[in-house]
Amino acid sequence: MSAEKTLSKEHTNQQTSSSLRNHSHSSSQVQRRRGWNYLFHALFLLATLVGIIVLAFLLFDIVKRGWSWLTPDFFENFASRLPSRSGFKAAIWGSLWMIGVTAPLTFILGVSTAIYLEEYSKKNWLSRFIQLNISNLAGVPSIVYGILGLTLFVRILGLGSSVLAGSLTMTLLVLPIVIVASRESIASVPSILKQASYAMGASRWQTIRHVVLPYALPGVLTGTILALSRAIGETAPLIMVGAVTFVAFTPENLFSPFTVMPIQIYQWIGLPRIEFQQLAAAGIIVLLIVLLTMNAIAILLRNKFQR
Amino acid sequence: MSQQAISVDNLNLYYGQNHALKNISMDIDKNSVTALIGPSGCGKSTFLRTLNRMNDMIPGVKIEGQINIHNQNIYSDQVHVEMLRKNVGMVFQAPNPFPKSIYDNVAYGPRIHGLRDKKKLDELIEKSLRGAAIWDEVKDRLKDKATGLSGGQQQRLCIARALAVEPEVLLMDEPTSALDPISTAKIEELIQELKTSYTIVIVTHNMQQAARISDKTAFFLSGDLIEYNKTEQLFSTPKHKQTEDYITGRFG
Numbered sequence: 036m037s038a039e040k041t042l043s044k045e046h047t048n049q050q051t052s053s054s055l056r057n058h059s060h061s062s063s064q065v066q067r068r069r070g071w072n073y074l075f076h077a078l079f080l081l082a083t084l085v086g087i088i089v090l091a092f093l094l095f096d097i098v099k100r101g102w103s104w105l106t107p108d109f110f111e112n113f114a115s116r117l118p119s120r121s122g123f124k125a126a127i128w129g130s131l132w133m134i135g136v137t138a139p140l141t142f143i144l145g146v147s148t149a150i151y152l153e154e155y156s157k158k159n160w161l162s163r164f165i166q167l168n169i170s171n172l173a174g175v176p177s178i179v180y181g182i183l184g185l186t187l188f189v190r191i192l193g194l195g196s197s198v199l200a201g202s203l204t205m206t207l208l209v210l211p212i213v214i215v216a217s218r219e220s221i222a223s224v225p226s227i228l229k230q231a232s233y234a235m236g237a238s239r240w241q242t243i244r245h246v247v248l249p250y251a252l253p254g255v256l257t258g259t260i261l262a263l264s265r266a267i268g269e270t271a272p273l274i275m276v277g278a279v280t281f282v283a284f285t286p287e288n289l290f291s292p293f294t295v296m297p298i299q300i301y302q303w304i305g306l307p308r309i310e311f312q313q314l315a316a317a318g319i320i321v322l323l324i325v326l327l328t329m330n331a332i333a334i335l336l337r338n339k340f341q342r
Numbered sequence: 343m344s345q346q347a348i349s350v351d352n353l354n355l356y357y358g359q360n361h362a363l364k365n366i367s368m369d370i371d372k373n374s375v376t377a378l379i380g381p382s383g384c385g386k387s388t389f390l391r392t393l394n395r396m397n398d399m400i401p402g403v404k405i406e407g408q409i410n411i412h413n414q415n416i417y418s419d420q421v422h423v424e425m426l427r428k429n430v431g432m433v434f435q436a437p438n439p440f441p442k443s444i445y446d447n448v449a450y451g452p453r454i455h456g457l458r459d460k461k462k463l464d465e466l467i468e469k470s471l472r473g474a475a476i477w478d479e480v481k482d483r484l485k486d487k488a489t490g491l492s493g494g495q496q497q498r499l500c501i502a503r504a505l506a507v508e509p510e511v512l513l514m515d516e517p518t519s520a521l522d523p524i525s526t527a528k529i530e531e532l533i534q535e536l537k538t539s540y541t542i543v544i545v546t547h548n549m550q551q552a553a554r555i556s557d558k559t560a561f562f563l564s565g566d567l568i569e570y571n572k573t574e575q576l577f578s579t580p581k582h583k584q585t586e587d588y589i590t591g592r593f594g
């Protein structure tokens with residue numbers, strides 16, 4: 036009996052030590068895994084910081100250079116050969132005119148197209164083909180739209196290098212983005228809500244008007260605003276269309292020549308005198324504030340109506 | 343003998359190749375409750391949706407035969423599907439209020455059909471909410487969002503919304519399957535009250551419910567109408583072996 040006891044004791048001892056050995060083995064593994072974990076944690080943090088630091092540096096540099104030029108005169112003066120007399124007025128008004136035409140056009144065309152594709156068109160190969168092409172158009176480089184605008188609006192339709200030609204070109208450029216965003220938003224409307232409407236005898240249009248659009252509107256607006264903020268920052272297509280760089284007036288009508296903020300900035304940067312570089316920095320601050328405001332509105336809209 | 347509200351004659355329905363309803367003929371009495379029972383996928387919902395032409399919107403559906411509602415062939419070219427659906431209301435399986443206020447939910451149908459007069463609208467909304475036995479619970483919060491109501495309240499709101507367009511027939515597709523027993527009891531009670539003014543066709547998976555609330559019951563099996571009879575008779579002395587097997591829970 037005692038022999039048995041010792042035996043079993045030994046056995047237990049053995050077991051304990053072996054399980055400990057196992058334990059120490061696995062704990063070194065855990066340590067190694069933790070090491071990797073820290074390493075990658077640090078790596079990803081670093082990657083994030085690179086972007087943030089560069090951006091912060093850029094912003095700091097621009098604000099430092101441009102801040103003192105942000106005077107009332109800056110918003111009141113037109114372009115001039117003298118830096119002290121130069122201002123952003125023509126560019127600001129040009130951008131406003133352009134957005135004033137582009138915004139309603141893209142909204143109406145984009146939402147109508149999205150409604151047609153989602154709610155009216157039969158889901159056959161043709162509609163799939165159209166949808167595929169619209170998605171592809173959203174990825175076409177902006178300069179290509181510039182060439183199209185130059186050929187179609189400036190030359191063939193004879194609009195010249197006018198506000199209208201520039202705005203129509205911009206409309207074409209951002210339209211695919213608005214269509215894709217609106218379609219996604221419209222497709223997300225629950226089908227049971229539409230069925231409820233139809234089951235009460237509503238027509239298709241009534242259902243779209245009173246159920247689909249209210250539900251989809253925040254998403255549609257968010258997409259439109261983000262697309263327009265892209266339009267405000269675009270330079271290349273408008274240079275193609277022939278927006279002028281030296282403008283000493285605000286547009287009078289749709290057929291006036293015009294400039295926009297990014298083009299004015301681009302032109303100032305190209306000039307040799309240091310003061311013009313500082314003017315460009317001031318212009319960039321204004322442009323950035325406009326863009327950030329638009330993005331903030333888009334985010335607010337999305338959060339406010341999020342379901 | 344009660345009057346007929348709906349008469350279905352040799353109805354066939356195909357989803358593409360799938361023959362989902364086979365030679366269905368049945369008459370549905372006015373101001374009565376007719377229950378549709380049968381195993382999942384046998385075509386109950388499909389049949390219900392032929393009565394307000396909600397199947398029309400599904401691509402690839404082919405429908406043959408005739409359905410008369412109040413002596414009007416609802417698939418004839420003269421019938422406007424919007425007017426048909428105004429007369430034949432529907433309540434869905436899951437409560438589906440619009441993300442609008444309680445008031446606007448019930449006002450939706452009347453407004454769609456052109457009612458603008460605020461006073462008449464108010465009256466109609468109170469009447470509909472009372473009709474759906476939910477007035478007392480919501481009368482002080484008509485401007486609140488309907489999506490904030492409980493599931494059972496939402497379903498009664500959906501019934502009120504359907505009543506507000508003043509239909510003559512009310513189709514209900516498993517209206518209590520997403521609800522707790524107390525809400526279910528309330529809606530069953532409501533159905534009993536509603537049948538004095540409406541013709542009700544209801545799909546249910548619950549045998550007891552069918553037995554409790556319906557006057558007649560139709561048993562479907564894989565697209566066929568197997569048996570259709572007074573509810574007591576169908577449940578006490580089923581004529582067909584398949585019906586008996588189903589109601590005694592031996593399959594399905």
Ligand SMILES: Nc1ncnc2c1ncn2[C@@H]1O[C@H](COP(=O)(O)OP(=O)(O)OP(=O)(O)O)[C@@H](O)[C@H]1O
Pocket residue numbers: 357360362380381382383384385386387388389400
């Ligand atoms: N929209 C549709 N497209 C194609 N086939 C469908 C569609 N809806 C239903 N079906 C088919 O028709 C048949 C009947 O379906 P239905 O929804 O009417 O059954 P049900 O009796 O209501 O079943 P459940 O009790 O599960 O609701 C099934 O075979 C189903 O797959």
Ligand SMILES: [Mg+2]
Pocket residue numbers: 386387388515
């Ligand atoms: Mg069903």
